Amino acid sequence: MVSWGANTDSQQVRSKESERLRQLPKRIYPTSLERPIKRVCPMGTTVSVDVVRFAPKGYKTFEASTSEGLLYNVEGTKFNFSFSGHPSRWYLQPSCRLILKALAPSSKMFSDWVKITYFKSGEEHSDHVAMMNVTCVSISLTVENYQDKVKSQEGKKMHKGRTFSPWRGPIMLVNCGCKNKYPPDTEKYEEEILDKKAIHRMSKMFLRIHSPLGFFNTHQLTINCSHPNKVRLFGVERPTINPPYRMVLGPNKPSHVLTHLRNRERRKFYVEALSFPDADFSGLVSFTVSLLDNSYGKVSGPPIHNVGLVFRVAPWIMTANTQPPVEIYMTNTLKQWPLYPWRFWKYTKGKLPIRWLTGSSKTKSRRNRSMPDSEFMTTVLDYSYVAHCELTFCPKNKIRLDTWIGNEVAIGYTQSPQRCFPVFLDFPWTKGLEDFKFKDSLPSSFGYVIHEREDDDNLDATGFLEVSPPVTAHGIFYPLGRILIGDGGLPRENIIEVNQRLRTFIYAQNMQDPLELFSEWLLEGNVKEFLTFVPANDGKGFRLLLASPSACYELFKMEQRHGHGNASVLDAVEEELLSYAERARMSISEILADELLQRQNDYVQTCITWNRMILKEELGLSEGDIIDIPQLFRLGWIQDPTTKKDVLRAGHLFPNMLNMIVLGSYLGIPKPFGPLVNGVCCVEKKVQSLLEPLGLNCLFIREFFGHQGDEGDAYYWLNIRREPLPYKWWNFII
Incomplete structure (x- = not known):
């Protein structure tokens, strides 16, 4: 599941960076009649539920219901109109899927739910019920005033016969100050702390989190970059008053595990480029935050969810x-x-x-x-x-x-x-x-x-x-x-x-x-x-x-x-x-x-x-x-x-x-x-x-x-x- 927060309708965003994330395999979760299944449903994405794979033999239809925090849709089948009193009854077909969408973050862990009831032909009541307990969370990457910028630039522009699609995503400047070396010595950046004066020249990026208490006891977030040798990302290890910003991504640091996360947080990052576009660098840089399951003390399986942003490095003119x-x-x-x-x-x-x-x-x-x-x-x-x-x-x-x-x-x-x-x-x-x-x-x-x-x-x-x-x-x-x-x-x-x-x-x-x-x-x-x-x-x-x-x-x-x-x-x-x-x-x-x-x-x-x-x-x-x-x-x-x-x-x-x-x-x-x-x-x-x-x-x-x-x-x-x-x-x- 991927949620992409950059200029999705711009041709420039159809790049290798964003395309790479879109090609992640879509996960389909089966139901179980034996015990409730626990799943996470990030807002802005959908969760596919396979209602056919473990359906009881001989059962032809099913009904679905959800808590108020979830919205569902059924794909790959059709209504069963033989029961006028049950308009939500569907036929079980091999391609049948239940698509879930989170409407709001859950108040508690697995407090939202999905109920699937299976029926035989002509059966009006059934005890064969599959339950899925769901935790809805909101995780997003944004930049300052990004939404206002998008609204102010709606649509494409015409100028003297040529169609332009304005860049609606964030922009980062190159750290090429005359007091610095270009290209920089990457070895010197290992433990660098961001100078307060340098903050004003950098682009801001925000990680927004809304989840139930205890969510990050069993889950973790990692952040990585498509071109770590071309950029530096500064962040804090623990939210405090006036915390020091250290380099968390950059040369020799391709990924970083975010720690000390709270259930509701807006964590700030500062980003800068180290190089102008050149032969080996298009100038498009993607940052990706991945939600991982570590319920058993270690990360298991592929990412549950990815959110990302594509920055464009400002060119030399x-x-x-x-x-x-x-x-x-x-x-x-x-x-x-x-x-x-x-x-x-x-x-x-x-x-x-x-x-x-x-x-x-x-x-x-x-x-x-x-x-x-x-x-x-x-x-x-x-x-x-x-x-x-x-x-x-x-x-x-x-x-x-x-x-x-x-x-x-x-x-x-x-x-x-x-x-x-x-x-x-x-x-x-x-x-x-x-x-x-x-x-x-x-x-x-x-x-x-x-x-x-x-x-x-x-x-x-x-x-x-x-x-x-x-x-x-x-x-x-x-x-x-x-x-x-x-x-x-x-x-x-x-x-x-x-x-x-x-x-x-x-x-x-x-x-x-x-x-x-x-x-x-x-x-x-x-x-x-x-x-x-x-x-x-x-x-x-x-x-x-x-x-x-x-x-x-x-x-x-x-x-x-x-x-x-x-x-x-x-x-x-x-x-x-x-x-x-x-x-x-x-x-x-x-x-x-x-x-x-x-x-x-x-x-x-x-x-x-x-x-x-x-x-x-x-x-x-x-x-x-x-x-x-x-x-x-x-x-x-x-x-x-x-x-x-x-x-x-x-x-x-x-x-x-x-x-x-x-x-x-x-x-x-x-x-x-x-x-x-x-x-x-x-x-x-x-x-x-x-x-x-x-x-x-x-x-x-x-x-x-x-x-x-x-x-x-x-x-x-x-x-x-x-x-x-x-x-x-x-x-x-x-």
Whole structure:
């Protein structure tokens, strides 16, 4: 017998956890003419009584009656209408069953009863009577305000052509506080006592019991969990005033016997998750309380009754650029100068050379202290002040890549109806982060999830993720947007597929339906190199910006027709800095006359156009929702670390404006250093004409180019925490 207290009409609850309990064999109890049979009938379930198996031979019909605390029904037979004075007389047939249902808990042990009288054909009175004494009990698992939540969410919701079945069951948050280790050390949890401050962040679960006195002298309750290594359940050993809450279920504790139970009790438990959904964890967790018979001092037979709850672990959610900013996190390395020369990967020895096909200076010198100091830090500080956004510097970490905050971290959040807090998702490229000062410096209310490298052949670039604003495509509404993942650049260190662990984690959240784009043509394989989203002050609410070599060529051709062919790209950049960054000045006429550069950008445009079609189809975008940003690229040969063969990859010719900082309506755009026409950069002027009508303020930051030498724009040296989305994920379970 099973009573299930979770979202029984939701598709998500039709899971392995709940299905496993529903498949428990249904017990059928026979009657006895020799002595009364004693049985327990939990409320919310039924008890089947076999009235045929031990019926006296030659008897054809029976009558049934019960005490006021029981309700019965007869199945598998029909009425015997030959006795008009006995409307409750039934024929005995092989499939005949008496189904009992408890209406209220019994006042005493076995005080309720069922009486079955057997009759021969034509017999009006009989002494063949079978009695069953029944104890009715009420045992349930509930969560706080659960019934109110169910009533307020009756029925399914329609939103722009898609049917959603809101999650009506309880939700638990992951204990991923920045002061804790993720994943946790399970050995440390054996004797842990719950801190009073931690109670407020946990979900409550109640075990309600109503039974006669002495019931638990012969019965016991056990509680178990479907995923004990993924959760912790805290409870009390004995109800007292302000009792300590100890871990009763969790890692290394798959089940627990509840002791010191009273006949009427509401026992409280606190529950938390230890892991977000991942490859080996769906995020659905069931707790089951089993009623067992131990009348003879030991448990005998299968459970009499099971009650359970299914919790859903709140997922990790990534926020789009269009959400208002809260805080900027910047690497402390930006306080130093000069920056280290670019290295393709943290573990490559020295710099991995690139043989650019065009657009490079002939000589290359090392950067020295005579270079102008970077003003990028000061510029971003001023910029954050205008956007009403805090700026925080990350403590330097000797074993991490200088750009770790942008390359290896994505900032999102997790949420339940009671609480919402930011969560840093960190897939470090290095090992040994036990003493990680940045994590320790964050407020205790923040979450920090570190997925340590499992081996030397598994690297992830969390900073390469992008997420769209809420969109509707093919009648399907994506309230939290869709995460965009590039299919990777060069294979690193014998990796067949880059970001495999990260992909698995993102897909396991089952909320922001990932969309994979073609980005292998790029040096880093980062989708942020050719697209970004910005807010807009119209009905759509946002625009997709795409890098466009075609738009740049059209702009330069127009300027050439107007007599500005001698204006040069990168003309305002110091010669030594150009040499260090492997770039060269080129006039508009030289760019338009360079057929090799034209073919390179034709190839890049083809790759971007392919992604454009995918984005329009999968995000439900029209051409009016997309803005083409003038941008030129160049191709270069670089050695694949795996195959040791040279492959052709694309990098930007001048600073990549798509790697902009989006702070509400303020855009911090890398200064492109385009051709000056009448003292004004024609590329900047074009971008302003495209974006400012949308209510956006464009600030072109010169210091962006100071960090182009590593082929990683300053975007990778910082990260932004943003406000959560207005949509609640539990209202949009598909």
